[in-house]
Amino acid sequence: RMAQLGGGPKVYRRCAYDKCVKPEESWYFYLIEEGKSTGGQDWSPLVGSVLCHSCYSRFKTRGTLERSVQRRTPAPVRRCTYKGCERPEHGKGFYLIEEGKQTGNRDWTSLVGNVLCESCYLRFRDRGTLERSYNLPLDQEKRRCTWKGCLEPTKGNKFLLVEEGKVAGGQDWSPLEGSTLCDKCYCRFKVHGRLDKRQRKTLSDYDKKCTYANCARPLKSRTYHVIDESTSAGGKDWKSLKGNILCDACYQRFLKKGTLEISRAPPSSPSKIRQACQAASSAPPSAPAKDTAPEAKKLQVAKPPLVGFRPTESRHGAPQPGAAA
Numbered sequence: 001r002m003a004q005l006g007g008g009p010k011v012y013r014r015c016a017y018d019k020c021v022k023p024e025e026s027w028y029f030y031l032i033e034e035g036k037s038t039g040g041q042d043w044s045p046l047v048g049s050v051l052c053h054s055c056y057s058r059f060k061t062r063g064t065l066e067r068s069v070q071r072r073t074p075a076p077v078r079r080c081t082y083k084g085c086e087r088p089e090h091g092k093g094f095y096l097i098e099e100g101k102q103t104g105n106r107d108w109t110s111l112v113g114n115v116l117c118e119s120c121y122l123r124f125r126d127r128g129t130l131e132r133s134y135n136l137p138l139d140q141e142k143r144r145c146t147w148k149g150c151l152e153p154t155k156g157n158k159f160l161l162v163e164e165g166k167v168a169g170g171q172d173w174s175p176l177e178g179s180t181l182c183d184k185c186y187c188r189f190k191v192h193g194r195l196d197k198r199q200r201k202t203l204s205d206y207d208k209k210c211t212y213a214n215c216a217r218p219l220k221s222r223t224y225h226v227i228d229e230s231t232s233a234g235g236k237d238w239k240s241l242k243g244n245i246l247c248d249a250c251y252q253r254f255l256k257k258g259t260l261e262i263s264r265a266p267p268s269s270p271s272k273i274r275q276a277c278q279a280a281s282s283a284p285p286s287a288p289a290k291d292t293a294p295e296a297k298k299l300q301v302a303k304p305p306l307v308g309f310r311p312t313e314s315r316h317g318a319p320q321p322g323a324a325a
Helices: 053-062 118-127 183-192 248-257 270-282
Strands: 029-031 050-052 094-096 115-117 159-161 180-182 224-226 245-247
Touching (some): 029 053, 094 118, 115 118, 159 183, 180 183, 224 248, 245 248
Antiparallel strands (some): 094 115, 159 180
C-alpha cells in the first residue's frame, strides 16, 4: 500500500524490517532520509527504508532492529554475580547478560554469562561501570570552592570534589580534576559546561527578530536567543551561528537536532492528514441541486390495506359511519 498527500513523495505504509511482527499495523510510518542522526545512532544502513513506529523507536533507543526477548531468570541463579554488590539476592529483577547485547550503547562482552541485579544492571547501562561512586563529605578545611571566580567560595549547601573519570552531565571534567566546587559552580558546569556566569543579554524591540531566513514566524516569539562564542547548549556546535538571533522555536530545533531546517513529516503522518481535512472543510460548499419535479409528480406511498375485515366495517365488526347498509 502506498500513501500520498499534498503532492509529496509516495511512501509504502509497510515496515521494511523483515522480522517485524506487525509490518502493516502502525499509526505512523517513518521514511529514513539521508543524514538522519536521531538518537545519536548511525542510520546510514537504513536510508530509503520505511519503518513502523515500534521498529523506529527500537533503533532510535538501542541502535538495532532486533527484539531482545528478556527471559525470566530461573530461581537457582537469581543472585547478582558482581562481587561488589551489597545486596546480591535482593532486587526487583535479575538480568542474564547474553552475547551480542548492546543496550545503552555499552560494551557488555566482559559480562557475558553473568547475572546482574537491577541496580547493578542499570548502573552499567547508564555509566558503563559496575563500581559505585561514593561522594563522601569533605573535611571542614577543604570545604571551599577552588574556582577563582566564585563570589562566595565558603558558602554553599555542599562542596564536591571532582574525581578522575567524571562524566556527569556529559561534560569534560578533565581540566577540573582534583578541584573542589561549591554546589552552584558544580551545577553550572554540569549543565552549561562552563564555570563563568554569563549575563543574559537584553534585546531591544528592534532586535527581536529571528535571523534564520526560513523561519516561519520571525517576529512572533516570546523569547529570543543571542548566539555567541560561548554558546554550547546541548553539546552542539554553534560556531556557524555566532552573532545570530534565533526565536525560541529555531533555537530548540537546533538544540535537539543540530540543524535549523524543518524536517517535513512523511505523507502518512497525522499532521498531513489533519491539514488535508482542514483544507477540505475550508472549501466553499457547492450549491445544492434544485428539485425541479413538481409537487404533484412526487411518488405517493400507498398505505397497506387492513387484513381480516371488510372496508365497510371497523376493526370490531361494527359498520363504519357513513357506510351503506
